[in-house]
Structures are given as structure tokens and as C-alpha cells.
Amino acid sequence: MFSTFMAHAWIVATMVAVVAGAVGFFVVARRAAFAAHALPLGAFPGAAAASLLGVSQLLGLVVFSALGVAAIARLQRGERREVASALWLALSLAVGTLLLGFSGQYVQSIYGLLFGEVLGISRGQLVGVAALGVVALSVLVLFARRLLLESLSEDLAGAAVGRSSRLEWVFLGILALSSAIAVPVVGALLVFSLMVGPASAARAFTDRPWRALAVSVALAIGTVWAAIALSYLSNWPVGFFVGVLSAACYVAGRLHGGGVAQAA
8 A cells, every 4th residue: 555656646645635625725715616616627628738749737737727717717807706617617628528539548538637547646746746736835825814804705805905806816826726736636526526525524613714724634635545545445446535535524514513503
């Protein structure tokens, strides 16, 4: 379980979990779950294009994530965020299907991009994920208080820190970068579950924002660690366990919240 390729899996999954758990807290607080679903799926055409061109998939993911941020931020000026995210999602899925059709590895590419290949992470990918993860967390730390303030009250945040549209660009950028580094590990479909499940549970377990953020990160790490161990023992896909355990976190949070409400 701790051979070289498995060690890479443990390390990169832990890094992705830390980023996903931290960013997921703000995704839930800002009610941006659909954007967290649309951006990873919108980034996977970048990986398909990178495979077609013979360059790093991580580079393609970052480029298309940036395009997703620009598209959603521009489109939501006249529409709600959900509508803008849906439009980007539809367009990017169409482009991704076309690019995968041009490649000679259609089935394999779809599986890897949608469900991840954590057990096939190379040393080069590990370094790239680590570097981008540090960037994402650094920007998140820099804007954490502003993002939290705006999630509590947009009017108050606007008066305190200026135009919220700029902060929205920052948030979408952090979310896109987090998605780009997580797609190769847990897949475009499961980034959403790893961000939302643990973060939703954390908010139910404590009403203190920074403590909830820490709990979200801890639950995300526990989810990927348990998923890798169970996958190794059962020979079932890692993605299956990530999805199931993330959903279990959410259910546990709901049950805990319901129990607290009844006790009160």
C-alpha cells in the first residue's frame, strides 16, 4: 500500500483534499455549488486538447479553467451565476466531446478525466499539483476575510472592501485553479463532491467559520485517505469511495444538525 506509486497517490490526494476542503468551505458559504460543478467539467476539454497536442494535461486544465472564469464572470453580468455557469458547462462539454472524438483514446480519456487516475500520478504531476495548490491556498488566505464577509452580507462587504464584482473574479479564479489541480486526481465529476460534502458537514458541526473551515479540510483529507485505502483493499475505483464518503459526510452533517435543532 506504500510503494512508490501509492506514495505519490497518498501525497497528491492529501494536497488536493486540503485545497478542496478549504475552497469548499467558501463554495458552500457563498452558495456557489453549481459553479463548483460547472468549472471542473468545463476544464476537462482543456485536458482533452492537451492530450491531442501532446502537452501537459495540467496546462490544458489551467487554460480552460481560466476561460471558464472569464466566461462565467462576463455572462453573469446580465444573468444569474447559475445561468452563466450552465451556459459555460453546456459549451465546454460540447467542445470536450469533439476533442475527445479527435483523439485516439476516447474511452480511456473520458474515464480518466471524469473519474480521475489518482493511482497513476507521476512525480512530474505531483510537483505541478503542489505548486498550483500553494498558489491557490495563498490567494485564498489573502482574501479569506473578504470572501467570508461577503458571504455573510454582500451589502456590508461592498461598503467595506469596494466592488464585489472584483472579489467574484478572485473567488472564481481560486475555484478554477482548485478544480484544475483536482481533476487529474479525483476527476471532473468528483471534484464537486469533495468540495461540497465535507464543507456542508463542517458547517453543521460548528457555527464558528474558521473552525468550520478546519473541519472541512480534515473531513476532505479523511475522505480521500479512506477512499484510497478501501480502493486498495477492494480493487474498486477510488472515485466510487470518494463520492460515497463525501455523501456520507453530508448526511452525517444533516443528522447532526437535526439533532442539535431538536435538542434546542
